[in-house]
Amino acid sequence: MTFETIYTDGDIDTNPTSNPHLNDLIDVRYSRRQTLMGGMSATAAAVFGGMLLTGCDDDNDGGSDPVTATATAGGSSSAGRVATLTGAAIGQVDSVNWTQTAGPTVTLAGANTSTATFIVPGAAAGTVLSFLFTAVSAGGSVTATTSVTVGAASLGFTAVAKSLADVVAVPTGYAVTVLYRLGDPIGSGVGAYTNDGTDTTFSKRAGDHHDGMSYFGLSASGTPDANGNARGLLVLNHENITQAYLHPNGATSTGGVRPEAEALKEMECHGVSVIEVNRSASWAYAPTSSFNRRITPLTPMSFSGPVRGADSLKTRYSPDATTGRGTINNCANGTMPWNTYLTNEENWVGYFKREVGDAARRAATGAVGVKANTSLTRYGKTESNTGGNYGWSTVTPADTTSTLYSRWNITAQTGAPADGTGDFRNEIFQYGWVVEIDPFDAASTPRKRTALGRMNHEGCQIGRTIAGVKPAFYMGDDAQNEYIYKFVSATPWATADATAANRLAIGDKYLDTGTLYVAKFAADGSGQWLPLVFGQGPLTSANAAYPFASQVDVLINTRLAADALGATRMDRPEWTAVNPATGEMYCTLTNNSSRTVATADAPNPRAYVDPKTTGGQTTGNANGHIIRLRETGDTSEATTFAWDIYAFGAGSDLDAANINLSGLDPTNDFSSPDGLWFGLPSNASGTIAPVMWIETDDGAYTDVTNCMLLASVPGSVNDGGTRTVTNTIGAATGSVTTRIGKTPGAALRRFLVGPKECEITGIHTTPDGRSLFVNIQHPGENGGPTNITSSWPANQAGTVTTPSRPRSATIVITKNDGGVVGL
Numbered sequence: 094m095t096f097e098t099i100y101t102d103g104d105i106d107t108n109p110t111s112n113p114h115l116n117d118l119i120d121v122r123y124s125r126r127q128t129l130m131g132g133m134s135a136t137a138a139a140v141f142g143g144m145l146l147t148g149c150d151d152d153n154d155g156g157s158d159p160v161t162a163t164a165t166a167g168g169s170s171s172a173g174r175v176a177t178l179t180g181a182a183i184g185q186v187d188s189v190n191w192t193q194t195a196g197p198t199v200t201l202a203g204a205n206t207s208t209a210t211f212i213v214p215g216a217a218a219g220t221v222l223s224f225l226f227t228a229v230s231a232g233g234s235v236t237a238t239t240s241v242t243v244g245a246a247s248l249g250f251t252a253v254a255k256s257l258a259d260v261v262a263v264p265t266g267y268a269v270t271v272l273y274r275l276g277d278p279i280g281s282g283v284g285a286y287t288n289d290g291t292d293t294t295f296s297k298r299a300g301d302h303h304d305g306m307s308y309f310g311l312s313a314s315g316t317p318d319a320n321g322n323a324r325g326l327l328v329l330n331h332e333n334i335t336q337a338y339l340h341p342n343g344a345t346s347t348g349g350v351r352p353e354a355e356a357l358k359e360m361e362c363h364g365v366s367v368i369e370v371n372r373s374a375s376w377a378y379a380p381t382s383s384f385n386r387r388i389t390p391l392t393p394m395s396f397s398g399p400v401r402g403a404d405s406l407k408t409r410y411s412p413d414a415t416t417g418r419g420t421i422n423n424c425a426n427g428t429m430p431w432n433t434y435l436t437n438e439e440n441w442v443g444y445f446k447r448e449v450g451d452a453a454r455r456a457a458t459g460a461v462g463v464k465a466n467t468s469l470t471r472y473g474k475t476e477s478n479t480g481g482n483y484g485w486s487t488v489t490p491a492d493t494t495s496t497l498y499s500r501w502n503i504t505a506q507t508g509a510p511a512d513g514t515g516d517f518r519n520e521i522f523q524y525g526w527v528v529e530i531d532p533f534d535a536a537s538t539p540r541k542r543t544a545l546g547r548m549n550h551e552g553c554q555i556g557r558t559i560a561g562v563k564p565a566f567y568m569g570d571d572a573q574n575e576y577i578y579k580f581v582s583a584t585p586w587a588t589a590d591a592t593a594a595n596r597l598a599i600g601d602k603y604l605d606t607g608t609l610y611v612a613k614f615a616a617d618g619s620g621q622w623l624p625l626v627f628g629q630g631p632l633t634s635a636n637a638a639y640p641f642a643s644q645v646d647v648l649i650n651t652r653l654a655a656d657a658l659g660a661t662r663m664d665r666p667e668w669t670a671v672n673p674a675t676g677e678m679y680c681t682l683t684n685n686s687s688r689t690v691a692t693a694d695a696p697n698p699r700a701y702v703d704p705k706t707t708g709g710q711t712t713g714n715a716n717g718h719i720i721r722l723r724e725t726g727d728t729s730e731a732t733t734f735a736w737d738i739y740a741f742g743a744g745s746d747l748d749a750a751n752i753n754l755s756g757l758d759p760t761n762d763f764s765s766p767d768g769l770w771f772g773l774p775s776n777a778s779g780t781i782a783p784v785m786w787i788e789t790d791d792g793a794y795t796d797v798t799n800c801m802l803l804a805s806v807p808g809s810v811n812d813g814g815t816r817t818v819t820n821t822i823g824a825a826t827g828s829v830t831t832r833i834g835k836t837p838g839a840a841l842r843r844f845l846v847g848p849k850e851c852e853i854t855g856i857h858t859t860p861d862g863r864s865l866f867v868n869i870q871h872p873g874e875n876g877g878p879t880n881i882t883s884s885w886p887a888n889q890a891g892t893v894t895t896p897s898r899p900r901s902a903t904i905v906i907t908k909n910d911g912g913v914v915g916l
């Protein structure tokens with residue numbers, strides 16, 4: 094019985110129950126008071142305590158003040174889920190309220206009603222939260238207590254089945270909202286997207302290929318808000334384009350020359366978006382917010398850190414090597430605790446054209462040119478007269494003084510100064526960096542953080558920040574057989590920096606000075622961080638493969654320096670993520686078709702033939718794995734670590750002895766892990782037993798399922814044991830002993846499957862974990878205007894009768910009962 098049904102106005106008895114009449118209870122109370130007190134249990138005393146202390150009814154108001162109250166807890170007691178408190182009282186009640194009396198503080202919804210709810214916090218299992226229910230009338234009040242004992246966090250959804258359907262599928266009890274699609278306008282004066290290839294002005298529209306993403310809470314006054322669960326800035330990368338859909342009839346060229354308007358559109362579809370998002374009834378972005386911003390390959394940049402001003406960065410646009418134009422192929426991200434966003438330049442090499450003859454011209458300039466040739470080769474920029482993604486360098490601009498297009502051709506021009514100030518031979522050295530953006534200042538100039546090295550930067554995530562300890566930033570170099578890196582700041586963390594107003598100055602403090610390390614894994618489960626410091630070990634002018642001249646030279650040629658140190662060649666390092674509870678670092682190794690039986694090693698132990706049912710077979714490490722490491726002493730400053738492999742991707746039907754080593758089943762089998770992210774420590778998905786999210790970018794299992802998002806509650810390094818794998822490709826066979834975590838089982842579960850031909854990437858939540866943002870990248874990427882292979886997201890609400898060009902988009906997922914997503 095709840096209080097609303099109780100007699101309230103002194104005239105009409107609406108009480109439908111057979112509870113004792115008030116006067117009967119008062120009589121009992123007075124006559125048996127001592128007996129009751131003496132004989133009650135502790136719990137009963139709590140229930141009756143309020144009555145006994147405050148309910149003595151001597152005001153002669155009609156005798157209907159409340160005399161008993163009860164309180165019960167229901168719902169779930171599992172971390173992150175919704176718990177319910179139900180109070181009841183007998184007698185006259187003017188108001189009720191719930192307050193918390195013990196345990197980690199929670200926010201009570203409906204605290205002034207009989208039924209209050211709250212999200213069970215991520216506290217240690219067994220933690221008790223106590224609550225007091227009070228029913229009040231003019232004559233007094235009665236109270237009752239109840240408590241909730243926190244249960245261990247665990248995934249709380251039914252796995253989504255593998256699927257080839259053209260839709261985003263999520264578990265029962267969850268809802269999907271499409272939030273921000275390719276072409277959506279983010280500035281005034283820009284029309285709705287027609288999605289027929291005729292749209293222009295992408296400097297004020299969403300770009301293509303949504304990728305890494307961070308959410309920053311936004312206060313009413315426009316400053317960072319750590320509790321901003323209904324208003325925020327969403328910052329996301331636009332890695333690349335599906336070129337065919339951007340133009341009415343696909344890309345065009347005349348005699349090999351691209352039209353300027355098409356090239357400009359394609360450039361502006363790259364880069365980064367900053368958008369304001371708000372939650373009222375549902376989430377929506379604010380199309381005309383003053384925070385909205387597009388950063389593109391045309392946006393002015395500033396160089397920061399040791400390489401600023403270096404000779405190797407000098408171009409016709411930037412003769413003093415302190416500035417640059419834009420950022421390209423922005424893949425994964427980094428969310429800095431001082432409220433800035435890191436965007437990372439990944440596959441930038443392909444955008445540049447390097448004509449046949451360039452190497453000879455550079456070599457003719459002397460030792461510097463010879464070294465540049467070595468560097469260009471190591472980073473994969475070979476000579477070709479037809480190179481350069483999308484042919485941007487072929488454009489003849491209407492403004493003949495413009496170098497927006499010619500800068501994509503890095504060929505050394507005959508007669509131009511050898512120092513690079515007369516052409517764009519050095520433009521390519523301006524890319525491959527981590528770039529920091531202040532999303533709260535739309536006028537700020539992004540800074541390229543050169544201390545973090547130059548590579549195919551996938552992402553850059555900071556580990557745990559502990560006052561007085563130098564923070565670490567973990568990074569993958571995504572190409573076959575490349576390395577895992579970490580940067581350790583020279584400056585110990587100061588907590589006050591998290592709320593500093595000059596955010597890029599804080600970035601200067603932590604990101605411009607420090608030590609860059611590369612990982613070397615040993616077969617015994619140990620590992621070393623090798624410092625990339627000029628003058629140490631082989632990083633000197635005596636190094637035969639590449640004579641290093643300075644720390645600037647080491648940083649620009651990070652890969653060559655890591656080669657010299659003997660770092661471990663990995664199966665394509667993609668995202669990194671740090672467990673907020675343990676500090677352990679996880680890194681996806683997406684796949685590696687060039688891993689062979691001969692080169693398989695303990696940290697990259699599989700080389701096999703993947704039996705794809707369509708489209709031939711993939712050899713090597715076709716399905717990828719996720720490696721993790723624990724720093725010695727659990728400190729970000731460590732130079733050694735322990736490692737094992739959290740999980741191996743595989744179809745659940747593959748050889749359990751040598752391929753499906755993690756015992757994946759149909760509820761959790763996956764291939765090509767890429768995006769990786771832990772829940773935030775500000776909610777239950779990032780405390781005690783944090784949730785790790787895994788996103789796939791796959792081509793090996795797409796005969797069975799579209800790409801997906803999985804949730805897991807992982808254990809810790811060395812919770813499994815060793816395993817010996819026998820590898821076989823054709824006649825080659827061999828065995829490798831590796832280190833593998835415990836079988837994930839039900840603690841790894843498929844949460845989402847995306848539409849056709851997409852990659853699932855980019856992931857972040859609101860601080861409360863109740864809104865999960867995810868990016869759907871390049872749905873229908875294998876089609877074009879006359880062969881539309883996906884109509885997503887137009888078909889998310891239901892099948893469309895006429896095919897609609899697909900659009901990369903950000904979605905937001907919420908749980909229908911308001912709980913933390915995933916738990």
Ligand code: FEO
Binds near residue numbers: 332424551571667767
């Ligand atoms: Fe942009 Fe390595 O994924």
Ligand code: CA
Binds near residue numbers: 424790854
């Ligand atoms: Ca990626």
Ligand code: CA
Binds near residue numbers: 667683790
């Ligand atoms: Ca990938």
Ligand code: CA
Binds near residue numbers: 332790852870
């Ligand atoms: Ca991609």
